[in-house]
Amino acid sequence: MRWWPRSIRWQLLAGLLALELLSVGLFALLLFRQQTHELADRAQERIAYEARSLALQASEALAEQQIGWVGLSVRMMGHSPTVAQAKFTDPAGKVLFHSGNEAGESTLEPAEIQQMTLVNGNAVRCVTLAGNRWECVHAVYAGGTLRGFAWVSYDKLWMDEQVDSILRSTMIFGAIWIAASALLVLVMGRSIARPISVLHRGAVALMNAPEDVAHFPLPVVVHNEIGDLIETFNRMVASLAEQRAGLNDTLSLLDSMLAHAPIGLAFVDRNFRFVRVNRIFASLTGVPISRHLGRTLGDLLAAGAAQEIEAAVTQAFSAEEPVRNLEINGASAATRRPWTWLVSTYPVRTQPAQVRWAGVIALDASDRKRSEEALRRSEKLAVTGRLAASIAHEINNPLEAITNLLFLLENLDGMPEAARQYVSMAEHEARRIAEITQQTLRFYRQPTQPARATLADLLDSVLSLYHGKLNSLGLRVERRYDPALTLFCFAGEIRQVIANLIGNAIDASAPGGRLLVRARSSRDWKNPSQSGIRLAVADTGAGMAPGVREHIFEAFFTTKEATGTGLGLWVSHEIVLKHHGRVHVRSRPAAQVEDAAKTATGTVFEIFLPDHPEFAQALSLAAETKTTPATRA
Ligand SMILES: Nc1ncnc2c1ncn2[C@@H]1O[C@H](COP(=O)(O)OP(=O)(O)OP(=O)(O)O)[C@@H](O)[C@H]1O
Ligand SMILES: [Mg+2]
Structure with a gap:
């Protein structure tokens, strides 16, 4: 129904107009029919009565031989408001008296003449004549003989005028009624439609931007049931906003827990595909967080490790029980460093009866x-x-x-x-x-107190310890140090540093290589006012790749799987820092050298150790309060 209006106000108005027009029309029709019949009946009865009464008056006047009275009665009858014309005719039909003035009215019409023969006795006879007129005729007897006829006619136009007037009044009243009720409907429609459109706008705003509560609370524009509905809607929106804030808090808490938990956390689906991963887990796999999503355990981990975790995930899904502390070993693809993870898996339910994901907790136990x-x-x-x-x-x-x-x-x-x-x-x-x-x-x-030590003694003692190894490899050792050089230090610890450096240099060297051990008075390369000793151990060995070079001072970092602990340089670094010194490393691995014959590979470790009364004091103090890293290692 395209033509049917869409707004409540216009729908109400259209419905009301249709109904009222129909009812007023029907009412007018019924009224017209009823009034027409009633008026006609009443007019006919009245005319019959008038005709009878004229006939009676005429017969009495004729009985009294007063024919003039008959004329008087006819004229009086003509003044009656319902009578159009009154006449008295002799038995032959000649008009003796009539109430009108026109000369043509002195004769009867043929239809009237015909009626005269049909009138019988004391009965009145009524007929409809041309020109919408009714006429009743009654015979007039005097002394038992027919003396004439009394005629009274009625003009139907008069009745039509009356019906028209009633109908006109009805129509005017109907129009006023329709206009008034239309106005009322428009006003009432507005009081219904306005709050509904406020509600509608609010609902649309809520749907388009659930977070934006700037449109609320909605104005309560009416005070009725719809006003109550708007208030309830406002309360519902406020409660939704509160719930959303609570939910957001919970989500941020969960997010923050996931992001900042000091353990590796990941969630995988039944196909072992990552759906969520935290920073620590990504640091364990060595792949950025974004590259986990949608990938499987097998895509990101070595086959062995992936299979073990997949088995634990499968168990979490099928048995719906956690799997705890599985020790999984692997090696980093980039540094080839071995790692050990402690992995636990557990079922994650989003609905009570449905395990949606498996949570994977990984702890770096390396x-x-x-x-x-x-x-x-x-x-x-x-x-x-x-x-x-x-x-x-x-x-x-x-x-x-x-x-x-x-x-x-x-x-x-x-x-x-x-x-x-x-x-x-x-x-x-x-x-x-x-x-x-x-x-x-x-x-x-080892002595427990720092003391002044001769560097040449320390270097010689370490070199003599490695004498056998150096000889068997055929390494040429160059010693460049002044026998008189001394340093205030923990001699045992400095010896340990030198031993670590020389040991590493020997491990890296190939047979026939060179080993340079140098010591000289120098200045701190970052703080030239600071004097001290600079020690250097250089080899022509394999050198270090940048990936290895980055990690050498970390505890347990080693490339010598079977023989190394990875503690040598870590301990050495700690000892140098304790002596307020610095370590500097330069290395050139084989991969960086294009022509090995021209440019040699190798590594140089340089250590600066300050020799100053202040440091001497600080060292003595440290000795009294702390245990040394050497003892810790
Ligand atoms: N002179 C060098 N040439 C080449 N690589 C070296 C040299 N010195 C150290 N490295 C590298 O640094 C790593 C760490 O050395 P660090 O002395 O800390 O441990 P390690 O020698 O492996 O084991 P440990 O000293 O405990 O027996 C070594 O595994 C090696 O890869
Ligand atoms: Mg070492």
């Missing part, structure tokens, strides 16, 4: 695992160290005896020259054994 291993190894080393020290100690006595015996043998008379030479060589080697036992004991028994 450090713990490495430190456990390092502890085990350092315990072994400590035992070996103690054993070595006690052996060194025990060797001293027989060694002294051997040295004495060799001395006696050398000075024995009659000793052939060749034998004396052998004895001298044996004496030389025995002295080396004595030196090694001394060094071993010195490593084991």
Whole structure:
């Protein structure tokens, strides 16, 4: 119904107009019909009565021989408001008296003449004549003989005028009624439509921007049931806003928990596809968070690790029970560093009966695992160290005896020259054994107080310890240091640093390489006013790739899977910092060298150790209050 209006006001108005027009029209029709019949009946009765009464008056006047009275009665009858014309005719139909003035009215019409023959006795006869007139005729008797006829006619136009007037009044009243009710409907329609359109606008605004409450509360424009509805709507919006704020708080709390929890957290679906991942988990896999979403465990992790986690995820989905503390081992693709994760999985339900995702919690247990291993190894080393020290100690006595015996043998008379030479060589080697036992004991028994130490002694003692290894590799050692150079330090710890650096250089070197050990007075390269000692250990070994170079000072970082603990440089760095020094590394790996013959590979470790009374004091103070990193390691 395209033509039907869309607004409540116009619909009400159109409905009302249709109804009222129909009812007023019907009413007018019924009224017209009823009034027409009633007026006609009444007019006919009246005319019949008038005709009878005229006939009676005429018969009485004729009986009295007063024919003039008859004329008088006819004229009086003509004055009656309902009578159009009154006449008296003789029995032949000649008009003797009539109420009108026109001459033509003195004769009867043929239709009237015909009626005269049909009138019988005392009955009145009424007919409809041309020109919308009714006429009743009554015979007039006097003394038993017919003396004439009394005629009374009625003009139907008069009746029509009356009906018209009634209808006109009805129409005017109907129009006023329709206009008044239309006005009322418009006013009432407005009081219904306006608040509804306010509600409608509010609902649309809420639907388009649920977060924007600037349009609320809606104005309560009426005080009726719709006004109550608007108030309820306002309260509902306020309560929704409150609930949304609560929900937002909960969501931000969950987000913040996920983002900042100090554990790796991820959620995966039944196809092992990541749906959410936090920063720590991404740092464990080494892939940005955004690249996890939509990918599977198998896409991002090594096959072995992925399969183990997938099995735990499957169990969380099927058994709907958590799987706890699964130890998973792998290696970083970039640095090839081994890692250990402790992984737990658990079912995540979004509805009570439906497991939607599996939560994966991953803890990096690599450090713990490495430190456990390092502890085990350092315990072994400590035992070996103690054993070595006690052996060194025990060797001293027989060694002294051997040295004495060799001395006696050398000075024995009659000793052939060749034998004396052998004895001298044996004496030389025995002295080396004595030196090694001394060094071993010195490593084991560290002084607890800092003291001034001769650097050349420290460097020589370490080099002599590595003498065998250096020889077997055929490394050429260049010693560039002043024998008089001294430093106020923990000699044992500085020896440990030198031993670590030289040990690493030997590990990196190929047979026939070079090893440079240098020490000289220098100045801090960042603070030239600070004087001290600069130590350098340089090798022509394999060098370090930038990826390795970045991590060398981290605890447990090693590329020597089987033999290294990864603690050497970490401890050395701590010792240098404790001595207020700095470490500087330059390295050139084989991959960076295009022509190995022209440009050598290798690594240079440079250490600056300040030698200043202030540091000497600070070191003594530190010794009193702290345990040294060496002891910790
Ligand atoms: N001179 C060097 N040349 C090449 N690589 C080196 C050199 N010095 C150190 N590195 C690298 O640095 C890593 C860490 O050295 P660090 O001394 O801390 O541990 P490590 O030698 O592996 O084990 P540890 O010293 O505990 O036996 C080594 O594994 C090695 O990869
Ligand atoms: Mg080392």
